[in-house]
Amino acid sequence: MAALLLGLLSACSTIKLAYNNANELAWWWLTDYVSFSEPQRPAMRQAMVQVHAWHRRQQLPGYVELLGRWQVAVQGELGATQVCALADEVVQRLEDLSSAVEALDPSALQAVASLSAAQLTDLERKQAKSNSEFRDKYLNVTADELAKDRFKQAVSRSETLYGRLQPEQKRLLAKALSASPWDASGSYARRLKRQQALVQSLRSLQNAPAEQVRAGLKTMLARSMVDADPADRAASLAARQQMCSVVAELHQSTTRDQRSKAVDTLKGYAAEVRSLAPSAPH
Numbered sequence: 001m002a003a004l005l006l007g008l009l010s011a012c013s014t015i016k017l018a019y020n021n022a023n024e025l026a027w028w029w030l031t032d033y034v035s036f037s038e039p040q041r042p043a044m045r046q047a048m049v050q051v052h053a054w055h056r057r058q059q060l061p062g063y064v065e066l067l068g069r070w071q072v073a074v075q076g077e078l079g080a081t082q083v084c085a086l087a088d089e090v091v092q093r094l095e096d097l098s099s100a101v102e103a104l105d106p107s108a109l110q111a112v113a114s115l116s117a118a119q120l121t122d123l124e125r126k127q128a129k130s131n132s133e134f135r136d137k138y139l140n141v142t143a144d145e146l147a148k149d150r151f152k153q154a155v156s157r158s159e160t161l162y163g164r165l166q167p168e169q170k171r172l173l174a175k176a177l178s179a180s181p182w183d184a185s186g187s188y189a190r191r192l193k194r195q196q197a198l199v200q201s202l203r204s205l206q207n208a209p210a211e212q213v214r215a216g217l218k219t220m221l222a223r224s225m226v227d228a229d230p231a232d233r234a235a236s237l238a239a240r241q242q243m244c245s246v247v248a249e250l251h252q253s254t255t256r257d258q259r260s261k262a263v264d265t266l267k268g269y270a271a272e273v274r275s276l277a278p279s280a281p282h
Contacts, residue, residue: 054103098221
């Protein structure tokens with residue numbers, strides 16, 4: 001759900017339509033991984049509605065505030081430390097998503113507890129399929145192909161905020177990305193650990209009482225945001241700090257017009273999110 005809701009902020013023109021249908025999109029995504037039985041489906045479908053309502057009520061106002069601070073920040077100079085501080089706010093909001101479990105009613109919790117061994121095995125098969133796609137995109141490619149793909153994505157995201165980048169800015173971005181310590185194989189290994197932890201947590205909740213399931217889910221979601229292994233945490237932190245440097249270096253190269261475009265883009269996002277907040281009609 002966290003990934004889905006963040007993805008909805010990727011294009012201003014689609015935010016309202018996509019967010020208002022987020023519970024349906026989340027249900028579609030969830031059922032792509034878990035084959036729910038007929039008795040489980042109503043409760044889990046309702047859970048998506050409950051989480052969506054919780055997010056609209058508890059999270060959207062904070063998004064508006066965050067986007068407002070970003071509007072101020074992009075008008076001036078930004079160093080890597082400042083970028084990381086802004087990123088920390090996003091991470092904190094992701095971690096806060098674990099509180100969505102409080103919105104679930106007992107029927108949803110009972111449905112989670114009723115997941116069978118066969119369903120969890122099927123989940124592992126779906127994870128394996130997703131992992132195969134990850135390997136094809138990030139591991140089963142040459143270093144040059146991977147670098148080109150990462151550069152293409154970085155340019156696209158940057159131009160969404162600042163408008164068209166100048167040739168020298170693209171060269172700066174390419175050089176900065178080439179120095180990034182992000183490692184696809186290490187990322188893949190951490191991905192596998194998170195998936196295994198997820199399945200183990202769900203197995204531990206089989207046939208558990210509702211409130212034990214609630215507590216277990218909340219802990220599971222909170223832990224999914226932080227690598228358990230100290231070496232993994234260090235690697236993730238190093239990659240994140242390097243990316244803060246990349247973002248800061250690009251921002252320092254932007255023109256007054258590009259920063260003005262960034263402010264307008266963020267204002268557009270904020271207006272869209274504000275219109276979706278509970279106090280606004282929708």
